[in-house]
Structures are given as C-alpha cells and as structure tokens.
Amino acid sequence: MLLNSAQNNTEKQSDSVVLHNLQQHRIMFQSTASCLVFVTLVAGVLSDASTSTKDLKYELNNGNFMPAIGLGTSRITGADRVKDVLDKALAAGYRQFDTAAAYNNEEDIGNALEELLPKYNLTRNDIFITTKFSPWKQGENVTDALHDSLRKLKTPYIDLYLIHWPGAGAGVNKATANFTALRAERWQKMVKALKDGLVKNIGVSNYAVKHLRELLANDFGTKPAVNQGLWNPLYHPAELLELCRKEGILLEAYSSLGGTHDDNLLQNEDVKKVAEKLGKTPAQVLLRWAVQQNIAIIPKATSKQHLEDNLNLDFTLPDEDVSVLNGFPQKRNPFSEDTP
Numbered sequence: 001m002l003l004n005s006a007q008n009n010t011e012k013q014s015d016s017v018v019l020h021n022l023q024q025h026r027i028m029f030q031s032t033a034s035c036l037v038f039v040t041l042v043a044g045v046l047s048d049a050s051t052s053t054k055d056l057k058y059e060l061n062n063g064n065f066m067p068a069i070g071l072g073t074s075r076i077t078g079a080d081r082v083k084d085v086l087d088k089a090l091a092a093g094y095r096q097f098d099t100a101a102a103y104n105n106e107e108d109i110g111n112a113l114e115e116l117l118p119k120y121n122l123t124r125n126d127i128f129i130t131t132k133f134s135p136w137k138q139g140e141n142v143t144d145a146l147h148d149s150l151r152k153l154k155t156p157y158i159d160l161y162l163i164h165w166p167g168a169g170a171g172v173n174k175a176t177a178n179f180t181a182l183r184a185e186r187w188q189k190m191v192k193a194l195k196d197g198l199v200k201n202i203g204v205s206n207y208a209v210k211h212l213r214e215l216l217a218n219d220f221g222t223k224p225a226v227n228q229g230l231w232n233p234l235y236h237p238a239e240l241l242e243l244c245r246k247e248g249i250l251l252e253a254y255s256s257l258g259g260t261h262d263d264n265l266l267q268n269e270d271v272k273k274v275a276e277k278l279g280k281t282p283a284q285v286l287l288r289w290a291v292q293q294n295i296a297i298i299p300k301a302t303s304k305q306h307l308e309d310n311l312n313l314d315f316t317l318p319d320e321d322v323s324v325l326n327g328f329p330q331k332r333n334p335f336s337e338d339t340p
C-alpha cells in the first residue's frame with residue numbers, strides 16, 4: 001500500500017507505509033494492516049528499494065509524522081512567482097513547505113495553497129506547513145507572531161513551528177540581555193501554542209549543541225521535535241547530530257546544496273565526480289547524503305526539473321562516496337555557534 005496522500009500528515013498514522021524511528025534507526029514497512037516488517041537500517045541506508053524517498057516520512061518524538069523532503073521557500077517571493085513554484089511543486093509531489101515570517105512570503109503561500117490544493121484534490125490536512133518565529137524581525141512576542149503567521153497562511157494550525165534563531169530579538173539590548181531567560185520564555189510560549197492546538201509540533205532552528213543542552217535541561221514538559229540547521233558536507237558537526245539522535249530530535253538540513261553561502265558545493269569537483277559515477281546530479285548526491293543520515297531536507301528549487309530531481313533520491317551512496325563527502329574540511333557556522 002502506498003502512502004495515502006489523504007491521510008493527515010501530522011497525526012499518528014498506524015498504517016503508514018514507512019514509520020521512521022530515529023532513535024532505534026529502523027524503518028518499519030507496513031504492507032498490510034496486520035503485517036509488520038521491520039527492516040534494520042545499515043549505516044542509515046534505506047534497504048528497501050520499493051519505498052520511494054518521495055513518500056518517506058519521519059516519525060517525530062511525539063509520534064507525529066513529517067515528510068522527509070520539503071520545499072524550501074526562502075527567496076521565493078511575489079504572488080505570481082510563489083503560485084507558479086507551488087503549482088509545480090505540488091504537481092511533482094511535494095507535500096511539505098518550509099517558510100518563515102522572515103521570508104515575507106507567508107501571505108502569498110497561503111493564497112497560493114488555498115487556490116492550488118483543490119486543483120490537486122488535496123486538503124489542508126494533506127500538506128505539512130513549517131513556519132518560523134523570527135526573533136530579529138518580530139521581537140519576543142511569540143503569541144502575536146504565531147497569530148500573524150496563521151492569518152497570513154490562511155490556516156487554523158501550523159504543522160511545525162520553529163524558533164528561527166537562538167539570539168535575542170528586535171528591541172532587546174544585546175549587551176545586557178539574558179539570552180538564556182529569553183529562550184526559556186519563548187519556549188514556554190511555544191509549548192502553550194502546542195497545548196492550545198495552534199501548532200502540531202514545535203522545534204528550534206540554528207540551535208547549536210549548547211543551546212539545545214540548555215533547552216533540554218529546562219524541558220518545560222516538551223522537547224523540540226525538530227532542530228533545523230545548516231547541514232551539508234561543509235557543515236556537519238558530529239556532536240550536534242549525536243545529541244539530536246540521543247534526544248530523538250529530528251535534524252532538518254537547510255542549505256543542503258550550498259544555499260547562498262559562497263561554497264559552490266554544486267560545482268565542487270568531488271561532488272561532481274560522485275554524481276558522474278552514479279549517473280546522478282550533484283544536487284541529488286548532496287541531498288541523498290543527508291537523507292542517508294536520516295536527516296530531513298528542504299531544498300529550495302524553482303524549476304520543474306530541479307523540483308523533480310530533488311524528490312527523486314531512490315539510490316544509495318556507496319560508503320566510499322559517503323566518506324569522501326564526510327571528509328570535506330569543516331567550516332564554522334557563526335550564525336548558530338557564536339550566538340551566546
């Protein structure tokens with residue numbers, strides 16, 4: 001049975017094809033309601049060729065599910081542009097959309113989805129919307145910011161609401177700010193939004209190990225379900241992945257293809273060599289590298305070809321190629337690591 005797109009992406013799904021248990025590193029394929037087959041992951045490699053990565057969902061630490069691949073929408077702005085890209089993305093099979101208050105496209109995304117979902121016989125429950133509270137833009141008022149995002153996205157709930165960045169918000173004196181207290185207050189408001197049913201899952205973004213440890217020490221009853229961070233062969237701090245796995249926090253990679261960082265990953269000779277050998281594109285190699293580590297991805301793409309390529313990751317990166325990508329010299333992510 002293939003994943004039924006009419007299922008609610010965010011609720012517990014007892015008959016999903018794929019349940020991804022991050023902590024135990026296994027994938028459960030359920031071919032019939034009564035027949036469960038557990039397939040152990042070997043070094044994170046999906047071992048059943050019949051399950052497409054396009055349909056892969058990760059199980060979060062609260063039992064909810066999230067598509068493994070989503071569409072990044074940063075820098076996709078303007079009503080016509082947003083509608084055009086979302087139309088192509090829905091046609092290609094994207095069911096997760098990653099936005100943020102800071103991207104200035106929530107309203108256009110809300111309008112586009114309202115118009116496009118019926119075209120694809122989909123309802124709100126068939127898609128998964130991530131958006132982010134942006135402290136540097138919205139100050140410290142999580143509750144008002146969330147209501148603003150709900151209104152712009154024209155939805156009664158957000159599937160995944162993230163704190164975009166661990167730093168102090170607009171209007172806060174950075175020299176005297178108590179960053180720990182600010183983060184704690186924000187998180188408590190996130191937990192309240194969850195309890196109020198305005199969001200289905202909550203998480204953080206750009207949290208380095210120190211920020212996560214601080215949050216986990218003051219759990220407030222709910223751990224983050226997701227930490228979205230810069231993650232590609234030039235930025236993959238092992239300690240962060242280890243901590244996320246230990247705590248059952250799904251790591252979600254952004255800028256998998258290099259993003260706007262001046263890294264030229266798509267032109268990197270080693271990436272190109274692997275791609276050529278496997279008959280894949282450099283983008284597919286970089287995305288598969290992340291998925292093979294059980295990491296969620298949200299590549300931003302605008303052309304039909306890119307959108308389709310980025311969902312088509314049903315191949316395995318051999319160990320020797322994983323080693324090449326893992327061996328890239330590591331860069332520091334100041335946005336995350338240098339935030340007090």
Ligand SMILES: NC(=O)c1ccc[n+]([C@@H]2O[C@H](COP(=O)([O-])OP(=O)(O)OC[C@H]3O[C@@H](n4cnc5c(N)ncnc54)[C@H](OP(=O)(O)O)[C@@H]3O)[C@@H](O)[C@H]2O)c1
Nearest residue numbers: 072073074254255256257258259283299300301302303306
């Ligand atoms: N939480 C955070 O702080 C944070 C920060 C950055 C990004 N993000 C999120 O992560 C998403 C992705 O990251 P990103 O936007 O930095 O960049 P990215 O996904 O690493 O790269 C996007 C660029 O790669 C190109 N591309 C996409 N698919 C391709 C393919 N198959 N072959 C060749 N080129 C391809 C795109 O071109 P075309 O558009 O022409 O297709 C675009 O220029 C963002 O959109 C946003 O949603 C979050």
